[in-house]
Amino acid sequence: MTQLAIIGGSGLTALPGLTITGQQVFKTPYGEPSGFLTFGTYAGHELLFLPRHGNPHTIPPHKVNYRANIWALQANNITDIIAVNAVGGVTDEMYPGRLVIPDQIIDYTWGRGHTFFEDGLAHVTHIDFTQPYSEPLRRLLIQAGDQAELPIYAAGTYGATQGPRLESTAEIDRLMRDGCDLVGMTGMPEAALAREMDINYASVCVVANWGAGRGSEAITMESIRLTLDSGMQNVVQLLEAAIPL
Numbered sequence: 001m002t003q004l005a006i007i008g009g010s011g012l013t014a015l016p017g018l019t020i021t022g023q024q025v026f027k028t029p030y031g032e033p034s035g036f037l038t039f040g041t042y043a044g045h046e047l048l049f050l051p052r053h054g055n056p057h058t059i060p061p062h063k064v065n066y067r068a069n070i071w072a073l074q075a076n077n078i079t080d081i082i083a084v085n086a087v088g089g090v091t092d093e094m095y096p097g098r099l100v101i102p103d104q105i106i107d108y109t110w111g112r113g114h115t116f117f118e119d120g121l122a123h124v125t126h127i128d129f130t131q132p133y134s135e136p137l138r139r140l141l142i143q144a145g146d147q148a149e150l151p152i153y154a155a156g157t158y159g160a161t162q163g164p165r166l167e168s169t170a171e172i173d174r175l176m177r178d179g180c181d182l183v184g185m186t187g188m189p190e191a192a193l194a195r196e197m198d199i200n201y202a203s204v205c206v207v208a209n210w211g212a213g214r215g216s217e218a219i220t221m222e223s224i225r226l227t228l229d230s231g232m233q234n235v236v237q238l239l240e241a242a243i244p245l
C-alpha cells in the first residue's frame with residue numbers, strides 16, 4: 001500500500017487542506033529532521049508532511065539535514081515522496097509560475113550528507129540513478145496536472161546548486177550548456193537519499209524567477225515570494241488532483 005509523504009519547500013511550510021491528526025518530534029542516527037513530522041488526512045487520505053526548511057522557514061538549503069529527513073520518513077514506512085521545490089528558470093519554457101515535473105538531475109552541491117552508505121558497511125553500495133525520479137510517480141503528477149488544467153511541463157533537468165546565494169549570469173550560462181532547464185538548491189542529495197532507501201520519489205518544481213541574467217528584472221526576494229504564493233496555490237490544486245495516488 002502506498003504511504004505518501006510530501007516534503008514542502010520554500011512557500012509551502014504547511015499544507016493547506018491537511019487535517020492534522022498528530023505531530024511528532026523524531027530523532028534519527030543523523031540528528032533531527034527539519035521539523036515535526038506532521039501526520040494528517042488530505043482529501044480523506046493519510047499522509048505525512050515535512051517542511052524541508054522548518055516551520056517557520058529558517059533552515060537554508062545547505063544546512064537542511066537531508067539524511068535525517070529521509071531517514072525519518074523511511075522509519076515511518078513511507079513508500080512514496082512528492083517533493084516540492086522552488087526553482088529558477090534556465091531555458092525558455094521554464095517561465096515564472098510554471099510547474100515542472102523534472103526527469104533528470106545534475107548535482108553541483110558539495111559538503112552535504114550525501115549518502116547513508118558511508119560507515120560500518122558490510123559491503124559497498126552504489127545505487128542506480130540512471131532515472132533519478134520515479135517514472136510512475138512522475139506520470140501520475142503529470143496526469144493530475146493535465147486533468148486540473150495547470151500550467152505544467154512534463155520534463156526537465158534540475159541543476160542542484162549549493163546556495164544559499166543565487167547564481168551569477170555565467171553560472172546560469174554554464175548550467176544551460178550542461179543541459180539544465182531548472183536551477184534550485186534543494187533537489188540533491190534528497191532524491192539520491194530517497195533512492196538509497198528505496199522510496200519512490202518525484203519532484204514538483206515551481207518556477208519562482210528567471211535564473212540570473214535570463215529575465216529583464218532584478219531577482220528580489222519579494223518578487224520570488226509573490227510568484228511562489230500563486231505557484232503554491234497551483235501545487236495545492238495539483239496535489240488535490242493527484243491524491244489518492
Ligand code: HPA
Nearest residue numbers: 086087088183184185211
Ligand atoms: N537559483 C537557485 N535556486 C533557486 C532560484 C534560483 O534562481 N530560485 C528559486 N530557487
